[in-house]
Amino acid sequence: MKSLLLDMIKVFFIFIACTWLFYCGFRLMHAEYEQYHRYDTPEGPAMKVFTEELSFFDRIQLFFRLGE
Incomplete structure (x- = not known):
């Protein structure tokens, strides 16, 4: 149990360090x-x-012609 807790703490600190570097x-x-x-x-x-x-209508015509 103690080994599992120690490993979790190590992973937590590595995660915090990598997040801080990022x-x-x-x-x-x-x-x-x-x-x-x-x-x-x-x-x-x-x-x-x-x-x-271009006028507004020319732009609309170009817009619809190009299919945008």
Whole structure:
């Protein structure tokens, strides 16, 4: 009985340690990507895909034609 309790305590502490490491890894990833701006103006040879503005009805027609 004592051996079973000792093994359960070991597994519990290993689980807590792994959970803590996993949490710290997520915190590090969050800190790394928190300042990353995805919607900045692109730099370099970027080009605009659409040069003309579509009306609401043209967009609806395109939506139904493509089956989205």
